[in-house]
Every structure is written in structure tokens, then in C-alpha cells.
Amino acid sequence: MPIDVEKAMSAPLKPIEFEYNFKDVILYALGIGAGVPPTDKDQLGFTYESGLKVLPTYGVVPPFAALAGVMGHPGLDFNPMMLLHGEQFLEIRKTPIPVKGKLVNKPSIQAIYDKGKGALVLLDCLTETADGEALFFNTFSLFLRGEGGFGGESGPKAENEAPDRDPDETIEMKTLPQQALLYRLSGDLNPLHADPNFAAMGGFEKPILHGLCTFGHVGRAVLQAYCANDPGKFKSIKVRFAGSVYPGETIITQMWRENDDTILLKAKVAERGIDVITNAAVKLNV
Amino acid sequence: MPIDVEKAMSAPLKPIEFEYNFKDVILYALGIGAGVPPTDKDQLGFTYESGLKVLPTYGVVPPFAALAGVMGHPGLDFNPMMLLHGEQFLEIRKTPIPVKGKLVNKPSIQAIYDKGKGALVLLDCLTETADGEALFFNTFSLFLRGEGGFGGESGPKAENEAPDRDPDETIEMKTLPQQALLYRLSGDLNPLHADPNFAAMGGFEKPILHGLCTFGHVGRAVLQAYCANDPGKFKSIKVRFAGSVYPGETIITQMWRENDDTILLKAKVAERGIDVITNAAVKLNV
Numbered sequence: 033m034p035i036d037v038e039k040a041m042s043a044p045l046k047p048i049e050f051e052y053n054f055k056d057v058i059l060y061a062l063g064i065g066a067g068v069p070p071t072d073k074d075q076l077g078f079t080y081e082s083g084l085k086v087l088p089t090y091g092v093v094p095p096f097a098a099l100a101g102v103m104g105h106p107g108l109d110f111n112p113m114m115l116l117h118g119e120q121f122l123e124i125r126k127t128p129i130p131v132k133g134k135l136v137n138k139p140s141i142q143a144i145y146d147k148g149k150g151a152l153v154l155l156d157c158l159t160e161t162a163d164g165e166a167l168f169f170n171t172f173s174l175f176l177r178g179e180g181g182f183g184g185e186s187g188p189k190a191e192n193e194a195p196d197r198d199p200d201e202t203i204e205m206k207t208l209p210q211q212a213l214l215y216r217l218s219g220d221l222n223p224l225h226a227d228p229n230f231a232a233m234g235g236f237e238k239p240i241l242h243g244l245c246t247f248g249h250v251g252r253a254v255l256q257a258y259c260a261n262d263p264g265k266f267k268s269i270k271v272r273f274a275g276s277v278y279p280g281e282t283i284i285t286q287m288w289r290e291n292d293d294t295i296l297l298k299a300k301v302a303e304r305g306i307d308v309i310t311n312a313a314v315k316l317n318v
Numbered sequence: 319m320p321i322d323v324e325k326a327m328s329a330p331l332k333p334i335e336f337e338y339n340f341k342d343v344i345l346y347a348l349g350i351g352a353g354v355p356p357t358d359k360d361q362l363g364f365t366y367e368s369g370l371k372v373l374p375t376y377g378v379v380p381p382f383a384a385l386a387g388v389m390g391h392p393g394l395d396f397n398p399m400m401l402l403h404g405e406q407f408l409e410i411r412k413t414p415i416p417v418k419g420k421l422v423n424k425p426s427i428q429a430i431y432d433k434g435k436g437a438l439v440l441l442d443c444l445t446e447t448a449d450g451e452a453l454f455f456n457t458f459s460l461f462l463r464g465e466g467g468f469g470g471e472s473g474p475k476a477e478n479e480a481p482d483r484d485p486d487e488t489i490e491m492k493t494l495p496q497q498a499l500l501y502r503l504s505g506d507l508n509p510l511h512a513d514p515n516f517a518a519m520g521g522f523e524k525p526i527l528h529g530l531c532t533f534g535h536v537g538r539a540v541l542q543a544y545c546a547n548d549p550g551k552f553k554s555i556k557v558r559f560a561g562s563v564y565p566g567e568t569i570i571t572q573m574w575r576e577n578d579d580t581i582l583l584k585a586k587v588a589e590r591g592i593d594v595i596t597n598a599a600v601k602l603n604v
Contacts, residue, residue, distance in 0.1 A: 055503055059345070062503075067496035079499045080512045208494070210353035213365045217341055217348075226366045 035151045035182045037144045040107030045139040048101070050094040050159075053132040054081045056218070060090050063215035064248030065205050072252075074261040086129035088266040089251035091122045091168035092244050095157035096219045098139040099172060102155060105141075110151075110176045113233065116273075117243045118152065119173035119311075123268040125166040127317075134162045142171060145187030151179040152187060192270065192313040194298045199286035203253040204302065207241060209280040215245040240276040246283060246308055247271055250299045253285035254314045258295055264317065267293075271312040277301055283308065293318045321437045321468045323430045326393030331425040334387070336380040336445075339418040340367045342504070346376050349501035350534030351491050358538075360547040372415035374552040375537035377408045377454035378530050381443035382505045384425040385458060388441060391427075396437075396462045399519065402559075403529045404438060405459035405597075409554040411452040413603075420448045428457060431473030437465040438473060478556065478599040480584045485572035489539040490588065493527065495566040501531040526562040532569060532594055533557055536585045539571035540600045544581055550603065553579075557598040563587055569594065579604045 058079050066072050066087065067079035077085050103112055142154040152175055159168040208214070212225040220242055223230040231239040251269055259265035277283060282302035290296045293316045299309035344365050352358055352373065353365035363371050389398055428440040438461055445454040494500070498511040506528055509516040517525040537555055545551035563569060568588035576582045579602045585595035 058499070059503055062496060062500055067499045069495055075496075076512060079496065080509075081507070082509070082513065209355055210348060210361075210365065213344070213353045214348050214500075217345055221367070223366075223368070226362060227368065 035144060035176070035179050035184070036107035037182070037184055038107070040105060040144060041141055043106040045098065045101045045105070045141070048095075048097050048137045048139070050097070050135045050137060051133070052094070052135075054084055057084060057086050057090060057131055060093055060218045060248075061087055063211070063218050064089065064245055064252060065207060065211065066252060073256060077261055084131050085263050086131055087248065087252065088124050088129070088255065088263045089122065089248045089269065090129065091124055091159070092120065092170060092247070093218055094135045094159050094168065095137040095139065095170050098137050098157045099155065101139055102153065102174065108153065110179050114177040114179070116175040116177060117172065118175040119270065119272045120244065120247055121171040121268070121270040123169045124263075124266060125169055126161070127264045129167065129263065130161070135167065136160050136162070143187065144184060146180050146182055146184035147175070147186060148180045149177065151176040151182065151184075190272065190311050192296055192311045194286070194296055194310070195288050195290075197288070200289050201257040201287040203257060203285050204282055205249050205253065205285070206282045207249070207277065207279055211245065211279040212239055212241050215242050220244065236276065238278060241279050243273040243276075246273075246277050246299065249283045250285045250297060250309050250312065251314070254287060254295055254297060257287055258289070258314070258316060267315040267317045269312070269314045271309045273308070274310040275301070275306045275308040277308050321430060321462070321465050321470070322393035323468070323470055324393070326391060326430060327427055329392040331384065331387045331391070331427070334381075334383050334423045334425070336383070336421045336423060337419070338380070338421075340370055343370060343372050343376060343417050346379055346504045346534075347373055349497070349504050350375065350531055350538060351493060351497065352538060359542060363547055370417050371549050372417055373534065373538065374410050374415070374541065374549045375408065375534045375555065376415065377410055377445070378406065378456060378533070379504055380421045380445050380454065381423040381425065381456050384423050384443045385441065385460075387425055388439065388460065394439065394462075396465050400463040400465070402461040402463060403458065404461040405556065405558045406530065406533055407457040407554070407556040409455045410549075410552060411455055412447070413550045415453065415549065416447070421453065422446050422448070429473065430470060432466050432468055432470035433461070433472060434466045435463065437462040437468065437470075476558065476597050478582055478597045480572070480582055480596070481574050481576075483574070486575050487543040487573040489543060489571050490568055491535050491539065491571070492568045493535070493563065493565055497531065497565045498525055498527050501528050506530065522562065524564060527565050529559040529562075532559075532563050532585065535569045536571045536583060536595050536598065537600075540573060540581055540583060543573055544575070544600070544602060553601040553603045555598070555600045557595045559594070560596040561587070561592045561594040563594050578602075
């Protein structure tokens with residue numbers, strides 16, 4: 033079934049409520065490798081309820097369920113096994129992020145591009161507090177393999193290329209063999225990240241780490257290198273998912289200060305040398 | 319204030335409801351180190367919702383909140399900072415353990431002994447399913463330092479001494495530096511296990527692992543060595559807490575087959591050579 037852009041863009045997506053507390057915040061932090069001294073220089077800051085801070089990248093968790101709304105959406109008839117998470121943008125619109133609350137996620141389709149080999153769906157989601165204040169804004173870029181060629185626009189080119197010089201900062205984080213099993217308790221229960229049979233169906237030799245778990249690791253690296261672990265200094269992050277991490281591997285985040293409020297970054301897997309995050313930037317509140 | 323045995327024994331304790339689902343079961347399993355290949359030969363058995371099995375030692379989690387009922391109980395006026403968890407007995411009364419449910423915990427005080435240096439309170443707790451079927455039976459042995467000398471009976475002697483020969487089976491499990499931070503999400507939020515200031519007040523150089531987290535590790539060791547990771551073969555476990563594990567240390571469980579249905583065991587910390595679990599036995603369903 034071809035993509036029907038007009039139909040997909042005009043059909044509304046339902047708001048989705050989300051409730052969380054400090055245990056969810058801590059579980060997420062442990063899921064993306066926080067709480068491990070000496071690498072984590074603020075071990076308890078994100079993992080203990082007294083004085084608890086919320087990691088900025090937690091902002092992708094509340095709207096995650098909105099992704100399910102794309103399955104079966106009018107004009108977007110596709111095979112879920114062919115969906116790839118291409119890019120992620122997250123902006124924190126209110127700080128400090130509360131350690132508990134009831135939130136409302138308001139998803140909408142921003143654009144659908146024709147990439148030839150596939151269709152690229154940009155799903156926006158505004159997450160508001162119960163008082164109607166904007167808290168997070170996300171754009172999930174979803175690549176639907178095999179659904180291109182419907183005659184749409186090709187969309188913007190890649191941005192945030194890493195500079196051709198040595199990084200200013202480099203942080204290594206070794207993941208746990210059980211990292212994906214832990215991360216999935218924060219809401220993404222896709223069996224691709226646990227079950228060898230599903231991993232094989234997806235074309236992987238074994239279960240892979242969630243892209244958004246890798247995303248959380250690189251977010252922590254920037255937070256530590258440029259924000260002194262103060263989430264209030266972290267404004268937004270955008271990344272491209274270029275490759276997969278196997279649980280247990282080491283994520284190396286390389287960072288370049290581009291200017292006062294912009295850090296460019298990329299990440300690779302130490303054990304295999306492949307890039308896993310590219311075309312990435314963090315904006316700081318300065 | 320001295321212990322008043324008659325008053326304490328005659329005052330009732332309230333039933334406590336407990337609800338859980340597969341995520342709680344998996345979180346507990348990860349909290350006691352399951353899901354780590356190759357040590358865990360059944361990595362997904364206890365950590366993935368498809369075909370999920372419940373670790374027998376999960377049986378201490380539902381009644382845990384009943385412990386709080388001992389604080390302020392009539393006849394038991396003591397300083398909570400002086401309370402030590404001395405021993406634990408757990409029997410699984412129904413198998414398989416459901417992966418979700420609503421349970422009712424019915425606590426009662428079995429006995430109070432005068433140990434000279436302290437009072438020993440045996441808190442029983444029967445945990446039933448919503449249908450009124452017995453699921454778990456626990457006895458928490460609570461040692462109240464400084465509350466002895468009230469003229470009570472001294473109670474039974476220690477049992478389950480480890481044999482004076484080489485163990486039949488030995489299993490090493492390395493804990494994570496963040497193990498206590500993860501385990502506490504299963505319900506025991508005592509800051510002693512996270513906060514260096516509380517640890518210092520308790521007389522420890524840094525936060526210690528929960529005794530029941532160590533308990534979970536040794537339970538897994540027996541389950542693997544003698545039950546082929548089949549929880550249905552695991553009937554009961556009794557341990558004495560002899561010392562503390564620091565998160566990140568390695569727990570070595572030594573096991574002896576005493577007879578067809580009894581495994582004797584003890585556990586020590588590899589890095590410091592001290593015993594942490596002694597006078598311990600697991601009964602098997604044969």
C-alpha cells in the first residue's frame with residue numbers, strides 16, 4: 033500500500049496521558065547507565081530520591097506511547113517490522129523537570145518525506161504538565177523501509193556533521209550485558225531488544241540495545257562534560273541513529289564545542305569501531 | 319523502654335495488600351543479578367515477559383511492607399536505627415508463582431526472645447492470593463540491639479551448620495556497583511543502602527547491599543546448581559545474615575547436598591573473605 037500523505041496529515045492523533053514518579057525517574061537513569069562510579073561523577077544525583085534530578089533525556093519516555101498511534105494511522109499502511117527509528121529531537125521547555133507528575137502528550141505528524149528507499153515520517157509530540165505548561169517537545173523520525181517512491185518531497189539534508197579534528201572531550205561508557213533488559217522496563221517492550229528470535233527476524237545476530245538507550249548514554253556524556261551534571265543547562269538534543277549497540281559493548285562519545293551554546297557530537301562502539309550516533313548536536317542554555 | 323512480650327504478642331498486626339505485575343517480577347530479577355550471561359544460564363527465563371518464571375526469593379517482596387508495622391507496635395518500643403535483620407525463612411506454598419496478582423499479607427508475631435545483647439523478634443507473614451490460597455510464608459528475624467535483658471526465653475540454637483568438607487558446588491556472582499540502587503526499587507528504600515551519610519550513621523564505611531539482595535543471589539545459586547533453574551523444585555530457604563556485602567563485590571555461594579531434599583550453604587565475599595550468609599539451607603521439592 034502506498035503512503036497517502038494528504039490522508040495521513042489530515043487524520044488527528046489522540047492525546048495520551050502519562051503518569052510517573054521518582055521510581056520511574058530512577059529506573060530510567062539506571063537503564064541508561066547512570067549510578068556507576070567513578071564514570072558517573074554524580075552517582076546519586078539521578079538515582080536516589082533525596083535531591084533527585086531528572087536526566088534531560090527522560091523527556092523521550094512520556095511521549096513514547098504516542099509512537100504506537102502511528103501503527104494503523106490512516107494513509108500510513110506499513111509493516112511495523114520495516115520501521116526504523118532514524119533520528120530523534122528533544123527539547124526541554126521547562127526546568128527543573130518535575131520528579132513526578134501527570135502529563136499529557138499531544139502528537140501530530142509534522143511531515144512525510146519520500147526518501148526513495150523508504151518514507152520518512154516526522155512525528156512531533158508536545159508533552160504538557162497537568163497545568164497545560166509545555167514540558168518536552170519531541171520529533172521522532174521514523175523511516176518506513178520500502179515505502180518510498182510515492183512522489184513526495186525529499187526533505188531537508190543532514191546537518192550537524194562532526195568536525196574533522198580531534199574531539200574536545202571524549203567519554204567512554206561500558207554498557208551492561210543486561211542493559212536492554214533494564215532499559216525496556218522504562219516503556220519500550222519491543223522484543224527486538226530481548227528475544228534472539230525477534231532479533232534474527234530484524235536481521236541482527238542478537239538483541240540490540242534500544243536506540244533511545246544509546247541516546248540516553250550520549251546525553252549523559254554531554255551533561256557531564258559541558259553541564260557539570262546540571263540538567264538546567266541542557267536545552268535540546270538531536271541525533272541520527274547510524275548503527276546499533278549490542279548490550280555489553282562500550283559507547284564512546286566524542287564531543288566538540290562548536291560555539292557558546294552548541295556541542296557537536298558523535299558516538300561509536302569501542303569493540304567494533306562502528307558509528308552508532310552521527311549528525312548530532314546538543315544546545316545549551318547559556 | 320523495655321520490651322513487653324505479653325503486650326507485643328497480644329496486639330494484632332494489620333493485613334497489607336500488595337499488587338504486582340510482570341515488570342515488578344523482572345525488576346526484582348535484575349535487582350538480584352539475574353539476566354547476566356554466561357553466569358546466568360537462563361538469562362531470559364526470569365527477565366523477559368514471554369515465558370516468564372518468578373524467582374522463588376521474590377516471595378520476600380510482597381510481605382516486606384509488613385515490617386513497617388513492627389515500628390511503633392505496642393510493647394516494642396525501640397530505636398529503628400538499632401534494628402538488624404538477623405535471619406530469614408521463606409517457604410513457597412504454591413507453584414508456579416503467578417507473574418502478576420493481588421495478594422494479601424497477614425503478619426503476626428511468632429515469638430520474642432531475650433538474647434542478652436538484644437531482643438529477637440520473629441515476625442511471621444502468610445501471603446495469600448486474592449482467592450485466599452497460601453502463596454508464601456515468611457519469618458523475618460529482627461534483632462533489636464540493646465533491648466535484651468527483659469527476662470525472656472533465649473530461643474532455639476543455631477542450625478544448618480555448613481559441613482567441614484569441600485563444597486559440592488560453588489557459584490560466584492559479581493554484583494554491580496549500582497546493585498543496591500537497583501534492588502531498592504523493589505521496595506526497600508532504606509537510605510542505608512544508598513546514602514553515605516546514613517551508612518556512616520549505621521556504622522558502615524559506605525552504603526551496603528540489602529541483606530535480602532544477597533539472599534536473592536544465593537537463592538539463584540541454589541536454583542541453578544540443584545534445580546536446573548526450575549522454581550517449582552525450590553520449596554524453602556532459611557539463612558542467617560552474618561555480614562554485609564558492598565555493591566560491586568563478588569558473592570561466592572558454597573553448597574553441600576546434605577540429603578535428597580536438603581542443600582546446606584554459606585556465602586562469603588570474595589574481595590574481603592568474610593562470611594555474609596551462614597547457617598543456611600534450601601529444601602527442595604523431590
